[in-house]
Amino acid sequence: MIEDELVTETGIGDAGNSGGRKPILLKFNGKSALSISFDIGYDYIEGLFSFLDGDEIKSESKRKLKIDSTNVVGLIRTIVSDFEKVAPETKHGIIGITLAIHGVIHQNKVVFTPYYDLDTMDLYEEISSIFPYPVYIENEANLTALGEYTFSSTFDSLISLSIHSGIGAGIVEDGKLQIGKHGKAGEIGHSILYPSGTTCPCGNQGCLEQYASNKVLYDEFAKLKGLTHVNTQIIRDYYLKKDTETMILIEKNTYLLSIGINNVVTLYDPEIVIINSSIYRAIPEMVELVKVHMNGYFSKDIMICNSPLEDKATLYGCTAINGQHFLNVQRLKFNEKI
Ligand SMILES: [Zn+2]
Structure with missing residues:
Protein backbone atom coordinates (compact mmCIF):
# COMPACT_ATOMS: atom_id res chain seq x y z
CA MET A 1 0.00 0.00 0.00
CA ILE A 2 2.97 2.30 0.61
CA GLU A 3 4.24 1.53 -2.91
CA ASP A 4 0.78 2.30 -4.26
CA GLU A 5 0.92 5.64 -2.41
CA LEU A 6 -2.33 4.71 -0.63
CA VAL A 7 -0.73 5.12 2.79
CA THR A 8 2.25 7.08 4.03
CA GLU A 9 4.39 6.48 7.10
CA THR A 10 3.92 9.22 9.67
CA GLY A 11 6.28 8.01 12.39
CA ILE A 12 7.01 5.33 14.94
CA GLY A 13 4.44 4.59 17.65
CA ASP A 14 4.82 3.54 21.26
CA ALA A 15 5.47 -0.16 21.84
CA GLY A 16 3.25 -0.01 24.92
CA ASN A 17 3.50 -2.30 27.95
CA SER A 18 3.60 -5.53 25.99
CA GLY A 19 7.09 -4.90 24.65
CA GLY A 20 8.05 -6.00 21.17
CA ARG A 21 8.65 -3.85 18.10
CA LYS A 22 7.36 -0.34 18.01
CA PRO A 23 4.48 0.01 15.51
CA ILE A 24 4.90 2.06 12.35
CA LEU A 25 2.16 4.71 12.18
CA LEU A 26 0.41 4.93 8.83
CA LYS A 27 -1.84 7.61 7.39
CA PHE A 28 -4.21 7.09 4.48
CA ASN A 29 -3.21 9.19 1.49
CA GLY A 30 -6.45 10.57 0.09
CA LYS A 31 -4.52 12.52 -2.57
CA SER A 32 -3.38 9.44 -4.50
CA ALA A 33 -6.55 9.12 -6.61
CA LEU A 146 -23.14 7.31 3.16
CA GLY A 147 -21.69 10.80 2.66
CA GLU A 148 -22.63 11.73 6.22
CA TYR A 149 -21.22 8.48 7.61
CA THR A 150 -17.94 8.75 5.70
CA PHE A 151 -17.23 12.47 5.91
CA SER A 152 -19.12 14.08 8.80
CA SER A 153 -20.41 11.73 11.46
CA THR A 154 -18.88 10.03 14.47
CA PHE A 155 -21.81 7.60 14.57
CA ASP A 156 -21.87 4.08 13.14
CA SER A 157 -25.66 3.82 12.72
CA LEU A 158 -27.55 6.71 11.23
CA ILE A 159 -30.52 7.57 9.08
CA SER A 160 -30.36 10.46 6.64
CA LEU A 161 -33.62 11.89 5.33
CA SER A 162 -33.43 13.48 1.89
CA ILE A 163 -36.42 15.75 1.41
CA HIS A 164 -37.00 17.27 -2.03
CA SER A 165 -39.97 16.43 -4.31
CA GLY A 166 -39.99 13.09 -2.55
CA ILE A 167 -38.76 11.85 0.80
CA GLY A 168 -36.14 9.11 0.97
CA ALA A 169 -34.23 7.66 3.88
CA GLY A 170 -30.68 6.39 3.60
CA ILE A 171 -29.83 3.86 6.27
CA VAL A 172 -26.33 3.13 7.54
CA GLU A 173 -26.02 0.37 10.12
CA ASP A 174 -22.62 -0.41 11.64
CA GLY A 175 -21.02 1.54 8.83
CA LYS A 176 -22.76 -0.30 6.03
CA LEU A 177 -25.42 1.03 3.71
CA GLN A 178 -28.66 -0.95 3.96
CA ILE A 179 -30.37 -1.04 0.59
CA GLY A 180 -32.58 -4.12 0.95
CA LYS A 181 -32.94 -7.06 -1.40
CA HIS A 182 -34.16 -4.96 -4.35
CA GLY A 183 -32.72 -1.53 -3.54
CA LYS A 184 -36.03 -0.35 -2.09
CA ALA A 185 -35.09 -0.03 1.60
CA GLY A 186 -35.67 3.42 3.09
CA GLU A 187 -38.38 4.52 0.65
CA ILE A 188 -40.29 6.05 3.56
CA GLY A 189 -41.80 8.69 1.31
CA HIS A 190 -44.06 5.89 0.10
CA SER A 191 -45.09 4.70 3.54
CA ILE A 192 -48.81 5.37 3.83
CA LEU A 193 -49.79 8.26 6.05
CA TYR A 194 -53.47 8.53 5.08
CA PRO A 195 -55.25 5.44 3.68
CA SER A 196 -57.23 6.44 0.57
CA GLY A 197 -55.43 9.80 0.53
CA THR A 198 -53.76 11.70 -2.32
CA THR A 199 -52.70 9.53 -5.27
CA CYS A 200 -48.93 9.07 -5.55
CA PRO A 201 -46.89 8.28 -8.72
CA CYS A 202 -45.88 5.00 -7.02
CA GLY A 203 -49.48 3.74 -7.30
CA ASN A 204 -50.34 4.02 -3.60
CA GLN A 205 -52.68 6.54 -2.09
CA GLY A 206 -51.83 8.74 0.88
CA CYS A 207 -48.02 8.38 0.78
CA LEU A 208 -46.00 10.48 3.25
CA GLU A 209 -44.28 12.44 0.46
CA GLN A 210 -47.63 13.66 -0.84
CA TYR A 211 -48.02 15.55 2.46
CA ALA A 212 -44.60 16.36 3.94
CA SER A 213 -42.21 16.91 1.01
CA ASN A 214 -40.67 20.28 0.19
CA LYS A 215 -42.60 20.34 -3.10
CA VAL A 216 -45.92 19.99 -1.27
CA LEU A 217 -44.91 22.75 1.15
CA TYR A 218 -44.01 25.07 -1.75
CA ASP A 219 -47.24 24.26 -3.61
CA GLU A 220 -49.44 24.81 -0.55
CA PHE A 221 -47.63 28.03 0.33
CA ALA A 222 -47.96 29.34 -3.25
CA LYS A 223 -51.69 28.60 -3.21
CA LEU A 224 -52.15 30.19 0.20
CA LYS A 225 -50.38 33.41 -0.80
CA GLY A 226 -51.47 33.51 -4.45
CA LEU A 227 -47.87 33.36 -5.67
CA THR A 228 -46.63 31.86 -8.93
CA HIS A 229 -43.03 31.49 -7.74
CA VAL A 230 -41.90 30.29 -4.32
CA ASN A 231 -38.48 29.54 -2.87
CA THR A 232 -37.07 28.78 0.57
CA GLN A 233 -36.09 32.41 1.14
CA ILE A 234 -39.66 33.66 0.58
CA ILE A 235 -41.09 31.08 3.00
CA ARG A 236 -38.36 31.91 5.52
CA ASP A 237 -39.19 35.63 5.33
CA TYR A 238 -42.87 34.96 6.03
CA TYR A 239 -41.91 32.59 8.86
CA LEU A 240 -39.60 35.15 10.50
CA LYS A 241 -42.41 37.75 10.26
CA LYS A 242 -44.49 35.20 12.21
CA ASP A 243 -47.14 35.17 9.49
CA THR A 244 -49.95 33.06 10.97
CA GLU A 245 -50.77 31.06 7.81
CA THR A 246 -47.09 30.25 7.28
CA MET A 247 -46.63 29.21 10.92
CA ILE A 248 -49.62 26.84 10.64
CA LEU A 249 -48.31 25.38 7.37
CA ILE A 250 -44.82 24.81 8.80
CA GLU A 251 -46.28 23.27 11.96
CA LYS A 252 -48.38 20.86 9.88
CA ASN A 253 -45.41 19.91 7.67
CA THR A 254 -43.11 19.20 10.61
CA TYR A 255 -45.80 17.23 12.45
CA LEU A 256 -46.43 14.98 9.45
CA LEU A 257 -42.69 14.48 8.88
CA SER A 258 -42.28 13.57 12.56
CA ILE A 259 -44.69 10.66 11.99
CA GLY A 260 -42.46 9.38 9.18
CA ILE A 261 -39.35 9.78 11.33
CA ASN A 262 -41.04 8.01 14.24
CA ASN A 263 -41.88 5.08 11.99
CA VAL A 264 -38.40 4.72 10.52
CA VAL A 265 -36.81 5.02 13.98
CA THR A 266 -38.93 2.13 15.28
CA LEU A 267 -37.66 -0.01 12.39
CA TYR A 268 -33.94 0.74 12.55
CA ASP A 269 -33.13 2.14 16.01
CA PRO A 270 -30.40 4.52 14.71
CA GLU A 271 -28.11 6.69 16.86
CA ILE A 272 -29.04 9.84 14.97
CA VAL A 273 -31.44 11.09 12.28
CA ILE A 274 -29.93 13.67 9.92
CA ILE A 275 -32.31 15.85 7.89
CA ASN A 276 -31.17 16.99 4.45
CA SER A 277 -33.63 19.57 3.13
CA SER A 278 -33.21 23.10 1.76
CA ILE A 279 -36.26 24.35 3.69
CA TYR A 280 -35.03 22.84 6.99
CA ARG A 281 -31.67 24.53 6.38
CA ALA A 282 -33.36 27.89 5.73
CA ILE A 283 -35.61 27.53 8.80
CA PRO A 284 -33.57 25.49 11.34
CA GLU A 285 -36.40 26.00 13.85
CA MET A 286 -38.26 23.29 11.90
CA VAL A 287 -35.89 20.67 13.35
CA GLU A 288 -36.97 21.74 16.83
CA LEU A 289 -40.64 21.58 15.76
CA VAL A 290 -40.12 17.98 14.62
CA LYS A 291 -38.51 17.12 17.96
CA VAL A 292 -41.56 18.45 19.85
CA HIS A 293 -43.64 15.69 18.25
CA MET A 294 -41.09 12.96 18.86
CA ASN A 295 -42.28 12.19 22.35
CA GLY A 296 -43.22 8.52 22.25
CA TYR A 297 -41.20 5.94 24.19
CA PHE A 298 -39.32 4.73 21.10
CA SER A 299 -38.46 8.08 19.58
CA LYS A 300 -38.21 10.62 22.41
CA ASP A 301 -34.44 10.27 22.93
CA ILE A 302 -33.39 10.15 19.29
CA MET A 303 -30.96 12.83 18.15
CA ILE A 304 -32.15 14.82 15.14
CA CYS A 305 -30.07 17.44 13.34
CA ASN A 306 -29.68 19.27 10.05
CA SER A 307 -27.05 17.86 7.69
CA PRO A 308 -23.50 19.10 8.45
CA LEU A 309 -22.60 18.51 4.78
CA GLU A 310 -25.74 20.35 3.57
CA ASP A 311 -26.42 20.07 -0.16
ZN1 LIG B 1 -45.94 6.71 -3.09
Whole structure:
Protein backbone atom coordinates (compact mmCIF):
# COMPACT_ATOMS: atom_id res chain seq x y z
CA MET A 1 0.00 0.00 0.00
CA ILE A 2 2.97 2.30 0.61
CA GLU A 3 4.24 1.53 -2.91
CA ASP A 4 0.78 2.30 -4.26
CA GLU A 5 0.92 5.64 -2.41
CA LEU A 6 -2.33 4.71 -0.63
CA VAL A 7 -0.73 5.12 2.79
CA THR A 8 2.25 7.08 4.03
CA GLU A 9 4.39 6.48 7.10
CA THR A 10 3.92 9.22 9.67
CA GLY A 11 6.28 8.01 12.39
CA ILE A 12 7.01 5.33 14.94
CA GLY A 13 4.44 4.59 17.65
CA ASP A 14 4.82 3.54 21.26
CA ALA A 15 5.47 -0.16 21.84
CA GLY A 16 3.25 -0.01 24.92
CA ASN A 17 3.50 -2.30 27.95
CA SER A 18 3.60 -5.53 25.99
CA GLY A 19 7.09 -4.90 24.65
CA GLY A 20 8.05 -6.00 21.17
CA ARG A 21 8.65 -3.85 18.10
CA LYS A 22 7.36 -0.34 18.01
CA PRO A 23 4.48 0.01 15.51
CA ILE A 24 4.90 2.06 12.35
CA LEU A 25 2.16 4.71 12.18
CA LEU A 26 0.41 4.93 8.83
CA LYS A 27 -1.84 7.61 7.39
CA PHE A 28 -4.21 7.09 4.48
CA ASN A 29 -3.21 9.19 1.49
CA GLY A 30 -6.45 10.57 0.09
CA LYS A 31 -4.52 12.52 -2.57
CA SER A 32 -3.38 9.44 -4.50
CA ALA A 33 -6.55 9.12 -6.61
CA LEU A 34 -9.35 11.22 -8.12
CA SER A 35 -13.13 10.81 -7.91
CA ILE A 36 -16.03 12.09 -10.00
CA SER A 37 -19.45 12.49 -8.37
CA PHE A 38 -22.82 13.45 -9.84
CA ASP A 39 -26.11 14.36 -8.17
CA ILE A 40 -28.83 14.24 -10.83
CA GLY A 41 -32.22 15.66 -9.86
CA TYR A 42 -35.24 16.11 -12.11
CA ASP A 43 -34.34 19.78 -12.67
CA TYR A 44 -30.61 19.99 -11.94
CA ILE A 45 -27.26 18.26 -12.30
CA GLU A 46 -24.31 18.81 -10.00
CA GLY A 47 -20.84 17.42 -10.46
CA LEU A 48 -17.90 17.25 -8.08
CA PHE A 49 -14.33 16.45 -9.10
CA SER A 50 -12.30 15.72 -6.01
CA PHE A 51 -9.46 13.80 -4.50
CA LEU A 52 -10.43 10.55 -2.83
CA ASP A 53 -10.56 12.31 0.55
CA GLY A 54 -13.26 14.69 -0.73
CA ASP A 55 -11.00 17.72 -1.29
CA GLU A 56 -12.56 19.60 -4.18
CA ILE A 57 -10.68 20.19 -7.43
CA LYS A 58 -13.62 21.56 -9.44
CA SER A 59 -17.41 21.53 -9.22
CA GLU A 60 -20.18 22.30 -11.67
CA SER A 61 -23.85 23.02 -11.12
CA LYS A 62 -26.52 23.38 -13.78
CA ARG A 63 -29.97 24.26 -12.50
CA LYS A 64 -33.46 25.02 -13.84
CA LEU A 65 -33.12 22.24 -16.40
CA LYS A 66 -35.50 19.44 -17.25
CA ILE A 67 -33.38 16.34 -16.95
CA ASP A 68 -34.56 13.38 -19.00
CA SER A 69 -33.30 10.36 -20.94
CA THR A 70 -32.54 12.51 -24.01
CA ASN A 71 -30.15 14.99 -22.39
CA VAL A 72 -28.63 13.34 -19.30
CA VAL A 73 -25.78 11.54 -21.08
CA GLY A 74 -24.70 14.70 -22.96
CA LEU A 75 -24.69 16.72 -19.73
CA ILE A 76 -22.56 14.12 -17.94
CA ARG A 77 -20.17 13.86 -20.90
CA THR A 78 -19.63 17.65 -21.01
CA ILE A 79 -18.98 17.97 -17.29
CA VAL A 80 -16.60 14.98 -17.16
CA SER A 81 -14.66 16.47 -20.10
CA ASP A 82 -14.35 19.75 -18.18
CA PHE A 83 -13.06 17.83 -15.16
CA GLU A 84 -10.54 15.84 -17.17
CA LYS A 85 -8.99 19.08 -18.45
CA VAL A 86 -8.03 20.16 -14.92
CA ALA A 87 -7.06 16.74 -13.52
CA PRO A 88 -3.92 16.97 -11.38
CA GLU A 89 -1.22 14.33 -11.70
CA THR A 90 -1.84 11.48 -9.26
CA LYS A 91 -0.65 7.90 -8.92
CA HIS A 92 -4.02 6.33 -9.78
CA GLY A 93 -5.86 9.03 -11.74
CA ILE A 94 -9.67 8.98 -11.92
CA ILE A 95 -10.86 5.84 -10.14
CA GLY A 96 -14.61 6.07 -10.67
CA ILE A 97 -17.73 7.98 -11.63
CA THR A 98 -20.71 7.60 -9.28
CA LEU A 99 -24.16 8.89 -10.19
CA ALA A 100 -26.80 9.70 -7.58
CA ILE A 101 -30.29 9.17 -9.01
CA HIS A 102 -33.58 10.09 -7.34
CA GLY A 103 -35.32 6.74 -7.57
CA VAL A 104 -34.97 3.03 -6.97
CA ILE A 105 -31.60 1.63 -8.08
CA HIS A 106 -30.63 -2.03 -8.03
CA GLN A 107 -27.15 -3.23 -8.97
CA ASN A 108 -26.38 -0.13 -11.06
CA LYS A 109 -29.73 -0.35 -12.86
CA VAL A 110 -32.20 2.53 -12.67
CA VAL A 111 -35.39 0.66 -11.80
CA PHE A 112 -37.98 3.31 -10.93
CA THR A 113 -37.79 7.12 -11.16
CA PRO A 114 -41.23 8.65 -10.54
CA TYR A 115 -40.18 12.27 -11.20
CA TYR A 116 -38.14 11.80 -14.43
CA ASP A 117 -37.79 9.11 -17.11
CA LEU A 118 -34.26 7.82 -16.47
CA ASP A 119 -35.78 4.37 -15.84
CA THR A 120 -36.50 4.09 -19.57
CA MET A 121 -32.81 3.88 -20.54
CA ASP A 122 -29.70 1.88 -19.60
CA LEU A 123 -27.78 4.75 -18.02
CA TYR A 124 -25.02 2.47 -16.72
CA GLU A 125 -24.27 1.03 -20.17
CA GLU A 126 -24.38 4.42 -21.86
CA ILE A 127 -21.96 6.10 -19.43
CA SER A 128 -19.69 3.04 -19.20
CA SER A 129 -19.36 2.97 -23.00
CA ILE A 130 -18.10 6.57 -23.11
CA PHE A 131 -15.51 6.68 -20.32
CA PRO A 132 -12.67 4.31 -19.36
CA TYR A 133 -13.53 4.61 -15.65
CA PRO A 134 -15.67 2.32 -13.48
CA VAL A 135 -19.24 3.62 -13.20
CA TYR A 136 -21.53 3.18 -10.19
CA ILE A 137 -25.18 4.22 -9.84
CA GLU A 138 -26.93 4.47 -6.49
CA ASN A 139 -30.03 6.02 -4.95
CA GLU A 140 -29.59 9.64 -3.90
CA ALA A 141 -30.82 9.23 -0.31
CA ASN A 142 -28.56 6.21 0.19
CA LEU A 143 -25.56 8.18 -1.03
CA THR A 144 -26.47 11.13 1.17
CA ALA A 145 -26.45 8.83 4.21
CA LEU A 146 -23.14 7.31 3.16
CA GLY A 147 -21.69 10.80 2.66
CA GLU A 148 -22.63 11.73 6.22
CA TYR A 149 -21.22 8.48 7.61
CA THR A 150 -17.94 8.75 5.70
CA PHE A 151 -17.23 12.47 5.91
CA SER A 152 -19.12 14.08 8.80
CA SER A 153 -20.41 11.73 11.46
CA THR A 154 -18.88 10.03 14.47
CA PHE A 155 -21.81 7.60 14.57
CA ASP A 156 -21.87 4.08 13.14
CA SER A 157 -25.66 3.82 12.72
CA LEU A 158 -27.55 6.71 11.23
CA ILE A 159 -30.52 7.57 9.08
CA SER A 160 -30.36 10.46 6.64
CA LEU A 161 -33.62 11.89 5.33
CA SER A 162 -33.43 13.48 1.89
CA ILE A 163 -36.42 15.75 1.41
CA HIS A 164 -37.00 17.27 -2.03
CA SER A 165 -39.97 16.43 -4.31
CA GLY A 166 -39.99 13.09 -2.55
CA ILE A 167 -38.76 11.85 0.80
CA GLY A 168 -36.14 9.11 0.97
CA ALA A 169 -34.23 7.66 3.88
CA GLY A 170 -30.68 6.39 3.60
CA ILE A 171 -29.83 3.86 6.27
CA VAL A 172 -26.33 3.13 7.54
CA GLU A 173 -26.02 0.37 10.12
CA ASP A 174 -22.62 -0.41 11.64
CA GLY A 175 -21.02 1.54 8.83
CA LYS A 176 -22.76 -0.30 6.03
CA LEU A 177 -25.42 1.03 3.71
CA GLN A 178 -28.66 -0.95 3.96
CA ILE A 179 -30.37 -1.04 0.59
CA GLY A 180 -32.58 -4.12 0.95
CA LYS A 181 -32.94 -7.06 -1.40
CA HIS A 182 -34.16 -4.96 -4.35
CA GLY A 183 -32.72 -1.53 -3.54
CA LYS A 184 -36.03 -0.35 -2.09
CA ALA A 185 -35.09 -0.03 1.60
CA GLY A 186 -35.67 3.42 3.09
CA GLU A 187 -38.38 4.52 0.65
CA ILE A 188 -40.29 6.05 3.56
CA GLY A 189 -41.80 8.69 1.31
CA HIS A 190 -44.06 5.89 0.10
CA SER A 191 -45.09 4.70 3.54
CA ILE A 192 -48.81 5.37 3.83
CA LEU A 193 -49.79 8.26 6.05
CA TYR A 194 -53.47 8.53 5.08
CA PRO A 195 -55.25 5.44 3.68
CA SER A 196 -57.23 6.44 0.57
CA GLY A 197 -55.43 9.80 0.53
CA THR A 198 -53.76 11.70 -2.32
CA THR A 199 -52.70 9.53 -5.27
CA CYS A 200 -48.93 9.07 -5.55
CA PRO A 201 -46.89 8.28 -8.72
CA CYS A 202 -45.88 5.00 -7.02
CA GLY A 203 -49.48 3.74 -7.30
CA ASN A 204 -50.34 4.02 -3.60
CA GLN A 205 -52.68 6.54 -2.09
CA GLY A 206 -51.83 8.74 0.88
CA CYS A 207 -48.02 8.38 0.78
CA LEU A 208 -46.00 10.48 3.25
CA GLU A 209 -44.28 12.44 0.46
CA GLN A 210 -47.63 13.66 -0.84
CA TYR A 211 -48.02 15.55 2.46
CA ALA A 212 -44.60 16.36 3.94
CA SER A 213 -42.21 16.91 1.01
CA ASN A 214 -40.67 20.28 0.19
CA LYS A 215 -42.60 20.34 -3.10
CA VAL A 216 -45.92 19.99 -1.27
CA LEU A 217 -44.91 22.75 1.15
CA TYR A 218 -44.01 25.07 -1.75
CA ASP A 219 -47.24 24.26 -3.61
CA GLU A 220 -49.44 24.81 -0.55
CA PHE A 221 -47.63 28.03 0.33
CA ALA A 222 -47.96 29.34 -3.25
CA LYS A 223 -51.69 28.60 -3.21
CA LEU A 224 -52.15 30.19 0.20
CA LYS A 225 -50.38 33.41 -0.80
CA GLY A 226 -51.47 33.51 -4.45
CA LEU A 227 -47.87 33.36 -5.67
CA THR A 228 -46.63 31.86 -8.93
CA HIS A 229 -43.03 31.49 -7.74
CA VAL A 230 -41.90 30.29 -4.32
CA ASN A 231 -38.48 29.54 -2.87
CA THR A 232 -37.07 28.78 0.57
CA GLN A 233 -36.09 32.41 1.14
CA ILE A 234 -39.66 33.66 0.58
CA ILE A 235 -41.09 31.08 3.00
CA ARG A 236 -38.36 31.91 5.52
CA ASP A 237 -39.19 35.63 5.33
CA TYR A 238 -42.87 34.96 6.03
CA TYR A 239 -41.91 32.59 8.86
CA LEU A 240 -39.60 35.15 10.50
CA LYS A 241 -42.41 37.75 10.26
CA LYS A 242 -44.49 35.20 12.21
CA ASP A 243 -47.14 35.17 9.49
CA THR A 244 -49.95 33.06 10.97
CA GLU A 245 -50.77 31.06 7.81
CA THR A 246 -47.09 30.25 7.28
CA MET A 247 -46.63 29.21 10.92
CA ILE A 248 -49.62 26.84 10.64
CA LEU A 249 -48.31 25.38 7.37
CA ILE A 250 -44.82 24.81 8.80
CA GLU A 251 -46.28 23.27 11.96
CA LYS A 252 -48.38 20.86 9.88
CA ASN A 253 -45.41 19.91 7.67
CA THR A 254 -43.11 19.20 10.61
CA TYR A 255 -45.80 17.23 12.45
CA LEU A 256 -46.43 14.98 9.45
CA LEU A 257 -42.69 14.48 8.88
CA SER A 258 -42.28 13.57 12.56
CA ILE A 259 -44.69 10.66 11.99
CA GLY A 260 -42.46 9.38 9.18
CA ILE A 261 -39.35 9.78 11.33
CA ASN A 262 -41.04 8.01 14.24
CA ASN A 263 -41.88 5.08 11.99
CA VAL A 264 -38.40 4.72 10.52
CA VAL A 265 -36.81 5.02 13.98
CA THR A 266 -38.93 2.13 15.28
CA LEU A 267 -37.66 -0.01 12.39
CA TYR A 268 -33.94 0.74 12.55
CA ASP A 269 -33.13 2.14 16.01
CA PRO A 270 -30.40 4.52 14.71
CA GLU A 271 -28.11 6.69 16.86
CA ILE A 272 -29.04 9.84 14.97
CA VAL A 273 -31.44 11.09 12.28
CA ILE A 274 -29.93 13.67 9.92
CA ILE A 275 -32.31 15.85 7.89
CA ASN A 276 -31.17 16.99 4.45
CA SER A 277 -33.63 19.57 3.13
CA SER A 278 -33.21 23.10 1.76
CA ILE A 279 -36.26 24.35 3.69
CA TYR A 280 -35.03 22.84 6.99
CA ARG A 281 -31.67 24.53 6.38
CA ALA A 282 -33.36 27.89 5.73
CA ILE A 283 -35.61 27.53 8.80
CA PRO A 284 -33.57 25.49 11.34
CA GLU A 285 -36.40 26.00 13.85
CA MET A 286 -38.26 23.29 11.90
CA VAL A 287 -35.89 20.67 13.35
CA GLU A 288 -36.97 21.74 16.83
CA LEU A 289 -40.64 21.58 15.76
CA VAL A 290 -40.12 17.98 14.62
CA LYS A 291 -38.51 17.12 17.96
CA VAL A 292 -41.56 18.45 19.85
CA HIS A 293 -43.64 15.69 18.25
CA MET A 294 -41.09 12.96 18.86
CA ASN A 295 -42.28 12.19 22.35
CA GLY A 296 -43.22 8.52 22.25
CA TYR A 297 -41.20 5.94 24.19
CA PHE A 298 -39.32 4.73 21.10
CA SER A 299 -38.46 8.08 19.58
CA LYS A 300 -38.21 10.62 22.41
CA ASP A 301 -34.44 10.27 22.93
CA ILE A 302 -33.39 10.15 19.29
CA MET A 303 -30.96 12.83 18.15
CA ILE A 304 -32.15 14.82 15.14
CA CYS A 305 -30.07 17.44 13.34
CA ASN A 306 -29.68 19.27 10.05
CA SER A 307 -27.05 17.86 7.69
CA PRO A 308 -23.50 19.10 8.45
CA LEU A 309 -22.60 18.51 4.78
CA GLU A 310 -25.74 20.35 3.57
CA ASP A 311 -26.42 20.07 -0.16
CA LYS A 312 -23.00 18.48 -0.78
CA ALA A 313 -23.76 15.32 1.24
CA THR A 314 -24.93 13.36 -1.81
CA LEU A 315 -21.80 14.21 -3.80
CA TYR A 316 -19.62 13.17 -0.86
CA GLY A 317 -21.56 9.89 -0.78
CA CYS A 318 -20.62 9.32 -4.42
CA THR A 319 -16.97 9.97 -3.53
CA ALA A 320 -17.32 7.39 -0.73
CA ILE A 321 -18.67 4.78 -3.18
CA ASN A 322 -15.76 5.42 -5.58
CA GLY A 323 -13.35 5.07 -2.66
CA GLN A 324 -14.96 1.88 -1.30
CA HIS A 325 -14.72 0.14 -4.65
CA PHE A 326 -11.21 1.35 -5.38
CA LEU A 327 -9.87 0.31 -1.99
CA ASN A 328 -12.10 -2.79 -1.90
CA VAL A 329 -13.36 -1.95 1.59
CA GLN A 330 -16.91 -1.94 2.91
CA ARG A 331 -16.39 0.88 5.38
CA LEU A 332 -14.59 4.14 4.85
CA LYS A 333 -14.39 7.05 7.30
CA PHE A 334 -12.37 10.13 6.50
CA ASN A 335 -12.99 12.69 9.18
CA GLU A 336 -15.29 13.42 12.04
CA LYS A 337 -16.70 16.90 12.02
CA ILE A 338 -19.83 16.59 14.19
ZN1 LIG B 1 -45.94 6.71 -3.09
